[in-house]
Structure formats: C-alpha cells, structure tokens
Amino acid sequence: MAASPSFQLQPSCACEREGNNNNNNNISELFPEKEIGKLGLRKRILRRGNSWQSPSQGDEVEVHFSGWIKGGACLDSSRTDHNNTTTTPLRFKLGQCEVIKGWDEGIATMKKGERAIFTIPPNLAYGEMGSPPLIPPNSTLIFDIEMLSWSTIRDLTGDAGILKKITRHGLGWATPRDADQVLIKYEARLENGILISKSEGAEFLIGDGNICPAITIAVKTMRRGEEAELAVKLSYGFREDVNGRTNVDSSIPPASNLTIQVQLVSWKSVVDITRDRKVVKKIIQGGEGFDCPDDGSIVKVVYTCKLDDGSVFETKGSEEEPHVFVSLEDQVNEGLERAIITMKKGEQALVTVGAEYFGTHDASGVVSTFSALHYEVQLIDFAKEKPYWKMDTCEKMEACERKKHAAKYIDFDHSFTDVEKCAADALRLSCNLNNAACKLKLGDYLEASKLCTKVLEVDPFNVKALYRRSQAYMKISEFEKAEADIRSALTFDPNNRYVKLEHQVLKEKQREYIRCQSEMFCTMFPRMSR
Incomplete structure (x- = not known):
C-alpha cells in the first residue's frame, strides 16, 4: 500500500479470522460473494449498511479493518493491537493512491455501517514484488473492513486547487449566486499552522472577487449555516480583503498552501x-x-x-x-x-x-x-386583473370598452363638487396619458398625439404629455412640432433625463432627414437638366 497502514504480524488475528470464516459459512447463503469490477476483486457482505449512499473519489473515509494473507499470516488490525487494546480507526482519502487499489475500489462500494470481507488479488495489492519481508510476491490479501463514516471532499476547481470538506451541514437546499451578498466567518492558516487571517463577520458581494478566491468559489457551493474546511493551493490563496487591503502579513510568503475554516452565516439574494x-x-x-x-x-x-x-x-x-x-x-x-x-x-x-x-x-x-x-x-x-385568456367573450368585450372609455366615466357631472371636479380632472389626465402610451405602442401615432393634446388643453405644463406627443410627432416626421414640444418640456423640467435623450434622438433624426432630402435633390437636378 502506498502510504498504507504499517502492517505488523498479529497472532491474535488468527482467532478473529477463524471467527470470520465461521460467520461467513453461516451467512454465505444470505450474502453471497460477488465480484467487483473485472480484475478479480471479490466482496462478501457481513453486515449491511444503514444508508443508501457510498463515498466518492476524494472523500475522507474512516474505517476499522483486519487483514491477513490468504492461507498465511495475519496482518495489522485497527480494532486491537498486540496488547488487545482498542486502537483508533484508519482515515484516508479515497481514490488518492493513499492505499492499495483494491481498497480504493472496494471501499467505494460500501455504505455507512457496512462490514464486508474483501478478497484482493495480487494485481490490486502488491503484485509480483510483494512487500518484503511481510508480504510475499503474488500474495492474495483478505481484509475485514467496517465503514464507520466519511466526509465528503469535493475538488471545486478540477485541478485539486481547492478541496472542500464539509464539517457541518447547512440548512435547506439553496446556495448563493454570483450577485449575492454573503456574510461569513473564516480562519486561514499556513500548512505549518500559523494563523494569517481571521474574521468573525466578513460581508461581501461574491461577484466582486475582492477576497480570497478560494472562499469566493467555495461559498457558492455552501448552504446557510454550513461549515467547511478548505485545502487551498497557492494560486487560490489570499489577495485582498473586503477593504482592498492584503490579508497576508508581509513577512509571510503569499505563495503558500493554506487551510481555511469557513462558515457561511447567511446571505442576501441580490x-x-x-x-x-x-x-x-x-x-x-x-x-x-x-x-x-x-x-x-x-x-x-x-x-x-x-x-x-x-x-x-x-x-x-x-x-x-x-x-x-x-x-x-x-x-x-x-x-x-x-x-x-x-x-x-x-x-x-x-x-x-x-x-x-x-x-x-x-x-x-x-x-x-x-x-x-x-x-x-x-x-x-x-x-391581478383577470388574464384575457381566462375571460369569456362577454368579459373581453366589457374589458375593452371599459379601457376604451375609461376617461368618460369621470367626465364632469353637474353633481360634482369642486373637490370631486379636481379629482376627476386628475384621473382623466391619467387615463388619457395611459391611453396615449398604449397608442404609441400600437403605432397609432395620430391618435396618441390627439390624446396628449387633450391633456395639454387642461394642463399646459404637463411634461409627460409633451414628451409623448413629441414621440408621436417624430414617428410621422413632424419634426418642427416635435422640437417645439421637446423645448417646452425642457423649459418646465430641464433635468429630465428622458426628455434630454429624446431631444438627442430628435436631432439625429433631423440630421438624417436633411441628409436624405439633400441626396434626393442631388439625384433630381441632374435628371431635370437633361
């Protein structure tokens, strides 16, 4: 095993192996041995797991194990040492060549709480060379492995630049997006444990990219309240903090691998x-x-x-x-x-x-x-108003008439008081202006100009009516009338951005009109001189 457990001969393991063999005989019919893959790896379940999930490549798994050479000596065990005292479980990252290939492939099929016997052929163990003096060449190994737990480790960048391990799961299912504003707590250390940056409440917009790139990338994968540990390569390390200052002390080389503990406290969707x-x-x-x-x-x-x-x-x-x-x-x-x-x-x-x-x-x-x-x-x-596709024919006709004649509903009545007349006047202006906007969208520019004129007859200083009537005039090439309305609107409201923009559009259309007229006359005169 590359970086595998340091195997020792364990005499006590023989009894455990015999016990396992007896157990295997009792449950062989219930849990038959199955082949995993096509390279000879075999698995027999001793105890089913209590979930449906299995670990993925890169996850940090925690297992107990006992092992022996097929037909030979016992190897190491994490359950007891040579003094029959309980030892700590073995932890390693799955699929990262930290153990023999048979372990990587076999443990990837296990569920939490599962216990199984794996028979590992030489080509998935130590091969023709073996591991002298303990493991002879071409040895088949047998392991009794129990899956205790695992922590999911994700490669967030695809180049192992940011490895994320969840240490506390968050709430819900939603995660922040690029535009969102997040609030985090974090603590960053160098590989030797030196603290280089810490915050009990850093708030920033994800898309601004003005904090550690690793944190910016990681928080987009986190849920509210989630805590994670990040293993960060130098290219994704700290640059500037949320105030634009470097977070890394000048005496500490910035091109260093980091370990960052980060918690996503909350975020606001933007x-x-x-x-x-x-x-x-x-x-x-x-x-x-x-x-x-x-x-x-x-x-x-x-x-x-x-x-x-x-x-x-x-x-x-x-x-x-x-x-x-x-x-x-x-x-x-x-x-x-x-x-x-x-x-x-x-x-x-x-x-x-x-x-x-x-x-x-x-x-x-x-x-x-x-x-x-x-x-x-x-x-x-x-x-909401009832959508037209849910209306029957009568309702559609009523809605059309209601909007068409909305202004008529508030025409002055002899019974109106002065206050009611003022209110009706304001409503009629609003109806006519809204109707004019609709006519502009429908391309009925003449009717739009008439509706705006009705408004201006009552309120000569109405900037919105002047603005919309100028738009209608421009559409029918009445540029002089359009300019008169624009100039009046600017007189009443010189800072109105929309009127200013419309004035620029009018000037450009006037120039274009003059240019077209000039080109037309130039083509007419040569023909007339013939």
Missing part, C-alpha cells in the same frame, strides 16, 4: 433588475408563493426612500394603510416599479435606483444626476 447594475434589489425577507405583480395589477406597498447621505427623501404608506398604485402605469419611480414587479407578496427588499431610472418621478433639483435613490420597500399585497 437581483440586477436592469442587467446594468443601475437598478439592484437586495432581498431582506423572502415573500410568499411564486406569483408577482404584472401589468395593471393593483399594488399595495410601504416604502421609504433615502438619499446617498442617508437622509429620508420620501415615505409612502404604512402596514395599516399601504400606498396603492396600478403597476406599469408610471405612477411611481420607474426603477422602483421595475423592482416591485419582481417581488412576491410579503417580500421586503432594499432597492437601489440609479439616476438613469428615476423617470418622471426624479425629484429634480434635489437628487444629483450622479446619485442614487435607496428604497426600503415591502410588498404588502397585490391583485
């Missing part, structure tokens, strides 16, 4: 909503079920908005009286709304919204274009 890290949701408490709000859902939320310096900018709703709005109708900050429609009922999250996604609710003059808004938001509840 979702890049817009895939450009401009709207990021960090889940604090998961919600119920699998459903999320969609277009037209009536949403109930509670949120607090803070600026970069931590000052509170806006607060909406409470658990008793949540803030209510209709999703995807531009009634709240665009970035916040994008995050909310990914949330489940009861979910709590921290949402960071970059300036690019403030939308028309951008707090102009208060929030710098280089800042972000930070929302603490809880989705209390939501109600």
Whole structure:
C-alpha cells in the first residue's frame, strides 16, 4: 500500500479470522460473494449498511479493518493491537493512491455501517514484488473492513486547487449566486499552522472577487449555516480583503498552501433588475408563493426612500394603510416599479435606483444626476386583473370598452363638487396619458398625439404629455412640432433625463432627414437638366 497502514504480524488475528470464516459459512447463503469490477476483486457482505449512499473519489473515509494473507499470516488490525487494546480507526482519502487499489475500489462500494470481507488479488495489492519481508510476491490479501463514516471532499476547481470538506451541514437546499451578498466567518492558516487571517463577520458581494478566491468559489457551493474546511493551493490563496487591503502579513510568503475554516452565516439574494447594475434589489425577507405583480395589477406597498447621505427623501404608506398604485402605469419611480414587479407578496427588499431610472418621478433639483435613490420597500399585497385568456367573450368585450372609455366615466357631472371636479380632472389626465402610451405602442401615432393634446388643453405644463406627443410627432416626421414640444418640456423640467435623450434622438433624426432630402435633390437636378 502506498502510504498504507504499517502492517505488523498479529497472532491474535488468527482467532478473529477463524471467527470470520465461521460467520461467513453461516451467512454465505444470505450474502453471497460477488465480484467487483473485472480484475478479480471479490466482496462478501457481513453486515449491511444503514444508508443508501457510498463515498466518492476524494472523500475522507474512516474505517476499522483486519487483514491477513490468504492461507498465511495475519496482518495489522485497527480494532486491537498486540496488547488487545482498542486502537483508533484508519482515515484516508479515497481514490488518492493513499492505499492499495483494491481498497480504493472496494471501499467505494460500501455504505455507512457496512462490514464486508474483501478478497484482493495480487494485481490490486502488491503484485509480483510483494512487500518484503511481510508480504510475499503474488500474495492474495483478505481484509475485514467496517465503514464507520466519511466526509465528503469535493475538488471545486478540477485541478485539486481547492478541496472542500464539509464539517457541518447547512440548512435547506439553496446556495448563493454570483450577485449575492454573503456574510461569513473564516480562519486561514499556513500548512505549518500559523494563523494569517481571521474574521468573525466578513460581508461581501461574491461577484466582486475582492477576497480570497478560494472562499469566493467555495461559498457558492455552501448552504446557510454550513461549515467547511478548505485545502487551498497557492494560486487560490489570499489577495485582498473586503477593504482592498492584503490579508497576508508581509513577512509571510503569499505563495503558500493554506487551510481555511469557513462558515457561511447567511446571505442576501441580490437581483440586477436592469442587467446594468443601475437598478439592484437586495432581498431582506423572502415573500410568499411564486406569483408577482404584472401589468395593471393593483399594488399595495410601504416604502421609504433615502438619499446617498442617508437622509429620508420620501415615505409612502404604512402596514395599516399601504400606498396603492396600478403597476406599469408610471405612477411611481420607474426603477422602483421595475423592482416591485419582481417581488412576491410579503417580500421586503432594499432597492437601489440609479439616476438613469428615476423617470418622471426624479425629484429634480434635489437628487444629483450622479446619485442614487435607496428604497426600503415591502410588498404588502397585490391583485391581478383577470388574464384575457381566462375571460369569456362577454368579459373581453366589457374589458375593452371599459379601457376604451375609461376617461368618460369621470367626465364632469353637474353633481360634482369642486373637490370631486379636481379629482376627476386628475384621473382623466391619467387615463388619457395611459391611453396615449398604449397608442404609441400600437403605432397609432395620430391618435396618441390627439390624446396628449387633450391633456395639454387642461394642463399646459404637463411634461409627460409633451414628451409623448413629441414621440408621436417624430414617428410621422413632424419634426418642427416635435422640437417645439421637446423645448417646452425642457423649459418646465430641464433635468429630465428622458426628455434630454429624446431631444438627442430628435436631432439625429433631423440630421438624417436633411441628409436624405439633400441626396434626393442631388439625384433630381441632374435628371431635370437633361
């Protein structure tokens, strides 16, 4: 055995061997001997295991054993020594050439608690050379092996650069992802036992890669509360800590193999909503079920908005009286709304919204274009409109008419009070604006412009109506009208990013239009001169 137990002749083992032989005769019919593989290894079970799992290559196994040469002397035993005192079990890594090949192949078939007799031919033991003076050439060996336990060891990198052994199993089944923020405890030592780095609570984003690569790779395989031991080669060792400083003392060579004890305390799931890290949701408490709000859902939320310096900018709703709005109708900050429609009922999250996604609710003059808004938001509840594929024909017709004539429901009535007239006015503007947005998506640009005009007749300073009407004008090449609306919108809201972007698009379309006109005239004049 390469790095095998140091065999000694054990006279006491003869009785044990005879006892095993007697036991074998009694249970041979119940547990017949079977061949493992095609190289002559044979196994007879003495006692079945108590699980269905077997160890894998690389796992650290713990066994008791007794061995002897077939028809000859007894070898060593881990159960008793020559003074008949109990010894410690043997530990080794399976499939790593730490024992003879017959052991690697045979023990890989065992279950926890199983005990079996293995007959190992010379080609899977010490071969033609033997192991003088104890084991003669071409010896067949017999071992009585009991599987006590094993620790799973995984090669996380495929090159043995990071070997992970679970020392305490975690809870649940989920593991962190690249974007998630994890909280860990760890202790790292050199091979000689010198402590080089330790933390009782390091929190970092996995994808940032600013801590030991071995830890970054390992935590993505761990469950909440799991503890593991990592055997780390130099290429995966410490570089910088979470603050950008090296964790390794300058007097200690960084190119050293390490042993790291790491515990995954917890993590927060982080979702890049817009895939450009401009709207990021960090889940604090998961919600119920699998459903999320969609277009037209009536949403109930509670949120607090803070600026970069931590000052509170806006607060909406409470658990008793949540803030209510209709999703995807531009009634709240665009970035916040994008995050909310990914949330489940009861979910709590921290949402960071970059300036690019403030939308028309951008707090102009208060929030710098280089800042972000930070929302603490809880989705209390939501109600979806009945999906069209579940509606019968009458319901579909009613829904179409209801949306088509929504503004008519709130036309002024002689019975309206002044307060009711103001509320109806605001609702009618909202209906017309939403209808205009739908018409733009459907390509009905003329109708979209008319709806925006209705809004502007009531509210000449409505930036959203000017913005959408300019979009409609551009689509039908009414560039002068589009520019007039854009300029008016910028006058009322000079910091509105969307209006600025639309102005740039308009300028480019105007240049393209002039270029096309010039090319057309250039081709016309030569023909006219003929």
